[in-house]
Amino acid sequence: MQAILLLTVSLCLAAGSLAKEPHPCKSPPLLEGSLALAILKEKTFGVERFAYNAFDERVHVRVLLDIDNKTIYSDTLILYKEGIAFEIFRHNQTCKKVPFKDHWKPVEIPKDAKFQSQVIIGSFSAPGDGLLVNNWSGEVAESPVKYLITFTEFGCLPVHGWYDMPDQTLLSMSFYDIVIGVEDPDIFIPPSFCDKVELNSDRETTSLFDALMRSL
Amino acid sequence: MQAILLLTVSLCLAAGSLAKEPHPCKSPPLLEGSLALAILKEKTFGVERFAYNAFDERVHVRVLLDIDNKTIYSDTLILYKEGIAFEIFRHNQTCKKVPFKDHWKPVEIPKDAKFQSQVIIGSFSAPGDGLLVNNWSGEVAESPVKYLITFTEFGCLPVHGWYDMPDQTLLSMSFYDIVIGVEDPDIFIPPSFCDKVELNSDRETTSLFDALMRSL
Numbered sequence: 001m002q003a004i005l006l007l008t009v010s011l012c013l014a015a016g017s018l019a020k021e022p023h024p025c026k027s028p029p030l031l032e033g034s035l036a037l038a039i040l041k042e043k044t045f046g047v048e049r050f051a052y053n054a055f056d057e058r059v060h061v062r063v064l065l066d067i068d069n070k071t072i073y074s075d076t077l078i079l080y081k082e083g084i085a086f087e088i089f090r091h092n093q094t095c096k097k098v099p100f101k102d103h104w105k106p107v108e109i110p111k112d113a114k115f116q117s118q119v120i121i122g123s124f125s126a127p128g129d130g131l132l133v134n135n136w137s138g139e140v141a142e143s144p145v146k147y148l149i150t151f152t153e154f155g156c157l158p159v160h161g162w163y164d165m166p167d168q169t170l171l172s173m174s175f176y177d178i179v180i181g182v183e184d185p186d187i188f189i190p191p192s193f194c195d196k197v198e199l200n201s202d203r204e205t206t207s208l209f210d211a212l213m214r215s216l
Numbered sequence: 217m218q219a220i221l222l223l224t225v226s227l228c229l230a231a232g233s234l235a236k237e238p239h240p241c242k243s244p245p246l247l248e249g250s251l252a253l254a255i256l257k258e259k260t261f262g263v264e265r266f267a268y269n270a271f272d273e274r275v276h277v278r279v280l281l282d283i284d285n286k287t288i289y290s291d292t293l294i295l296y297k298e299g300i301a302f303e304i305f306r307h308n309q310t311c312k313k314v315p316f317k318d319h320w321k322p323v324e325i326p327k328d329a330k331f332q333s334q335v336i337i338g339s340f341s342a343p344g345d346g347l348l349v350n351n352w353s354g355e356v357a358e359s360p361v362k363y364l365i366t367f368t369e370f371g372c373l374p375v376h377g378w379y380d381m382p383d384q385t386l387l388s389m390s391f392y393d394i395v396i397g398v399e400d401p402d403i404f405i406p407p408s409f410c411d412k413v414e415l416n417s418d419r420e421t422t423s424l425f426d427a428l429m430r431s432l
Contacts, residue, residue: 040386119250119393120393121337121391122371122373122375122392123373123393123394126370128369129347131337131338131345131346131347152339152346154343154344155341155342155345159337159338175337175338176335176336176337178336178341179339180339180342181341
């Protein structure tokens with residue numbers, strides 16, 4: 001896993017400002033934000049707006065992807081506790097409702113992640129010029145996906161993730177414009193035009209990534 | 217150029233905090249720092265410690281690269297004004313001195329770069345949790361290399377660069393631990409064991425990237 005090496009070797013050179021090794025942390029339970037997504041092998045790029053509710057175990061994501069120069073939009077609401085994902089098509093007020101079988105994954109540093117380094121994005125030479133972050137590496141439980149993730153030291157907010165998939169695909173996720181809290185709690189409630197939609201049991205979605213890909 | 221799309225489409229979704237479009241800026245003339253380098257097609261990863269002196273037009277870089285699971289180290293001092301690059305081998309106190317024919321490239325947002333978006337890495341919901349940055353895109357002068365670069369709003373420090381090379385290679389550079397100023401000015405002076413080395417005119421280096429690759 002070469003991506004992991006990226007930060008492993010950085011320990012040799014980085015002028016790290018580490019005083020005490022940080023502990024794995026958990027992000028605040030209510031978040032909104034954006035992320036820039038790049039699936040590098042397939043040259044797929046996109047952006048995502050997400051809303052995250054760890055109390056009710058719900059995630060709402062709107063994705064705009066560029067695949068082979070074709071732009072694709074999706075709007076997905078996942079209710080982990082209920083085991084249901086809604087694919088929402090607001091332009092014609094329709095909905096698909098599919099079983100969702102993954103367990104809840106909070107935004108956090110996994111307990112078995114390995115601390116790699118503490119660095120400053122930018123600089124602490126002047127106020128407002130820098131951000132203190134921690135780099136962690138590990139392997140996703142029950143899968144051969146290896147990751148290298150960067151979270152802020154204060155606030156425990158996601159900054160960046162590299163995911164090395166089994167088929168050699170490298171996935172990059174850059175987070176930005178995160179807000180702690182959720183402005184509109186209704187974002188976690190399926191829209192009324194989804195109420196009478198039957199569950200399509202022919203399809204089953206087993207992960208957030210799968211849900212996003214399947215809804216395209 | 218799909219990488220450029222990454223931020224272009226983000227304008228559609230990003231909850232940007234843009235008040236007034238920023239102007240291209242130039243970094244402070246003396247800098248030290250690190251960067252994590254990834255050449256994605258070739259699965260080459262590495263880290264670099266750099267010192268930068270825009271007054272004398274000198275750059276000193278120490279690179280640790282992982283190519284095909286082989287780790288390679290290089291130490292290069294480039295004197296742009298003099299048109300010379302030194303490849304330094306401290307372990308046996310030897311040196312190579314080669315002509316260097318590139319023109320000086322300051323760390324800055326090129327004047328013809330296109331402003332893409334202003335975003336926060338992390339969050340402004342709590343103090344110390346976020347960093348305000350600007351994304352710019354463009355094409356390197358006299359080459360078909362397209363770029364997408366991120367610099368801090370305050371201080372004009374490099375944060376990240378995507379470079380889309382002509383052969384479809386995607387180069388990612390993540391900067392960190394930047395210090396404004398240079399602790400040891402001697403870092404820009406060739407070590408004494410380089411004094412009597414003859415210029416090897418058989419080899420000519422035409423860019424910083426070329427210098428780094430050739431010195432491996």
